[in-house]
Structure formats: structure tokens, C-alpha cells
Amino acid sequence: MENTIVKTLIYDNQVRLFFVDNTKLINEILSLNKETNNILKLTLGKTISVVSIITGALKGNQRISLQMTMSDPKYKVFADADAKGNVRGYLNGELLKAPADYINKISLDRLIGHKGTIRVIKGSAMNQFTGITDMPYQNIDGDISHYFIQSEQIQTYIEANIRFGNDSCFRFSNAIYAQLLPGAMPDLIDEVKHTVNINREFFTSLNKYSKNNIEEKLSELFKDVKVIGYSPIQFFCGCSKEMFYGMLHSLSEGELKQAIYNQEAIDTTCQICGRTYCFNYNEIQALLK
Numbered sequence: 001m002e003n004t005i006v007k008t009l010i011y012d013n014q015v016r017l018f019f020v021d022n023t024k025l026i027n028e029i030l031s032l033n034k035e036t037n038n039i040l041k042l043t044l045g046k047t048i049s050v051v052s053i054i055t056g057a058l059k060g061n062q063r064i065s066l067q068m069t070m071s072d073p074k075y076k077v078f079a080d081a082d083a084k085g086n087v088r089g090y091l092n093g094e095l096l097k098a099p100a101d102y103i104n105k106i107s108l109d110r111l112i113g114h115k116g117t118i119r120v121i122k123g124s125a126m127n128q129f130t131g132i133t134d135m136p137y138q139n140i141d142g143d144i145s146h147y148f149i150q151s152e153q154i155q156t157y158i159e160a161n162i163r164f165g166n167d168s169c170f171r172f173s174n175a176i177y178a179q180l181l182p183g184a185m186p187d188l189i190d191e192v193k194h195t196v197n198i199n200r201e202f203f204t205s206l207n208k209y210s211k212n213n214i215e216e217k218l219s220e221l222f223k224d225v226k227v228i229g230y231s232p233i234q235f236f237c238g239c240s241k242e243m244f245y246g247m248l249h250s251l252s253e254g255e256l257k258q259a260i261y262n263q264e265a266i267d268t269t270c271q272i273c274g275r276t277y278c279f280n281y282n283e284i285q286a287l288l289k
């Protein structure tokens with residue numbers, strides 16, 4: 001199963017366990033960031049992977065939006081998603097332009113550094129909650145688990161595993177999300193972690209399983225497994241041409257007039273999905289009226 005969150009309850013309804021093989025989604029998003037080096041791909045990939053599994057816990061019109069700020073605060077990563085599994089994410093311009101001698105040598109934990117922070121906005125338009133936590137694990141997934149434990153006071157374990165293949169694509173990417181339900185025995189979260197750790201092969205080969213045999217396999221790993229549903233995840237940017245009129249406004253009037261005079265079009269490209277929107281000189285002219 002690819003790009004499908006498997007939602008389960010385990011240990012007699014004490015733990016909610018979700019997992020997903022999101023290799024396809026992550027590679028799709030990374031193909032939009034071709035020139036990015038591997039450490040930035042890993043940073044973006046892990047962030048998106050984590051956000052994609054959290055969509056399984058959202059309901060109705062709830063959204064989650066995540067901003068990670070590195071110790072050097074000009075470097076940021078953004079990701080957001082909704083309950084329908086629409087996911088997107090991007091590195092900010094400063095990070096994309098980071099000097100090669102800095103970014104080519106750095107590791108993920110050093111990029112995040114000791115002063116990294118995560119800001120999470122979660123909820124629906126009418127009922128939003130913002131929380132900010134530090135990043136003591138400097139590895140993204142551990143830090144987001146830390147966020148849930150700190151701000152929502154819920155024992156949560158989130159893991160995002162990513163491996164590069166021979167090319168710059170990811171060979172596999174998967175995410176696991178486990179959360180204790182009210183009244184659960186506290187040490188169950190460690191038991192889940194342990195089981196995941198000694199069954200790595202299962203989680204890296206999720207694409208071999210289907211809805212017909214996943215519950216049976218899971219029952220070999222955990223007690224009292226109940227599969228309660230499946231939900232898809234997909235890349236969705238949501239940008240539109242209208243949104244890019246604002247970019248034209250940021251150009252000087254002289255530049256716009258020049259384009260009209262030369263009967264040229266101005267192209268703007270969405271940094272998130274790579275879609276290009278073209279404004280012809282008639283459209284630019286309408287802007288100046």
C-alpha cells in the first residue's frame with residue numbers, strides 16, 4: 001500500500017497506531033526541488049513525512065501547519081496539510097540559497113542546532129491552537145513527538161524513516177505515529193517503540209502488503225490489533241493564478257510599463273509546486289489601471 005495511512009487500534013484500544021509508506025509522495029515533492037542538495041532533501045522529506053502521517057489524526061476541516069526555524073533563524077521549513085490528506089511543504093528561499101560550503105558539509109542535527117524551534121498551528125478556522133516548542137532531538141520526528149508531549153500532554157511517538165537510493169531519489173520513506181488513548185498503561189508507548197525497532201523490515205516493506213493481509217501481519221507484531229480505516233495522502237499545492245497577482249504588484253511600475261511597451265509576458269513560478277503562471281501584457285495593463 002502506497003500513500004495510504006493504515007489506521008489501527010492496538011493493545012485492546014489503549015494505543016492508536018498509524019503508519020504509512022509515503023515514498024511516492026516524498027519523491028514527487030522532492031522532484032520539484034531538483035537542485036537541492038541531499039541534506040535539504042532529507043530535511044524537507046522528513047518534515048513532509050511527519051506531517052503526512054499526522055493528517056490521519058485530523059478530523060473534518062482541521063488543518064495542521066508547521067514551521068521549523070533552524071538555530072540560524074533565517075533558515076526555515078514549512079509544511080501544511082488537511083484532514084483529507086492533502087500535503088505540501090517547502091524550504092524557504094534563504095535555505096535554498098544557502099552557501100554551498102555551508103550546506104554541503106552540514107548534518108541535519110547541526111543544521112537544526114541547539115536553538116531550533118517548531119511552531120505548530122492546528123485546528124479549524126474557528127478553533128485554532130498554536131504551540132511552540134524547542135527541538136531537543138535535532139532530528140525533526142523526535143522533536144515533533146516532543147511537541148505533542150509538551151503542548152498537548154499526550155504520550156506520542158512519531159518516527160519518519162528515509163533512505164536515499166543510488167540516485168538522489170529516496171529508496172523508501174515511511175512514517176509511524178502512535179499515541180496513548182485515555183486510560184492506557186504509560187509504558188505501552190515504549191513497547192510500541194521496541195516492537196517497531198525489532199521489526200524494521202516490515203515497516204520498510206509496507207508496499208508488499210494489501211488490505212487483505214495487513215491485519216494478519218500486524219497481529220504477529222502487536223496484541224489485539226484492529227484495523228479501523230485507511231486514508232489516502234497526496235501532494236496538493238492549492239495555488240492559483242489569482243494568488244500571483246500580488247507578486248506583480250511587488251514589481252516597480254517602471255518594470256511593468258516596460259513589459260507592456262515591449263508586449264512581453266511576465267512569468268511567475270510557484271515555489272511549492274513549480275507551476276508557472278504567465279501574465280500577458282494585457283493582464284499587466286489591467287493591473288495598472
Ligand SMILES: [Zn+2]
Pocket residue numbers: 237238239270271272273274275
Ligand atoms: Zn503551487
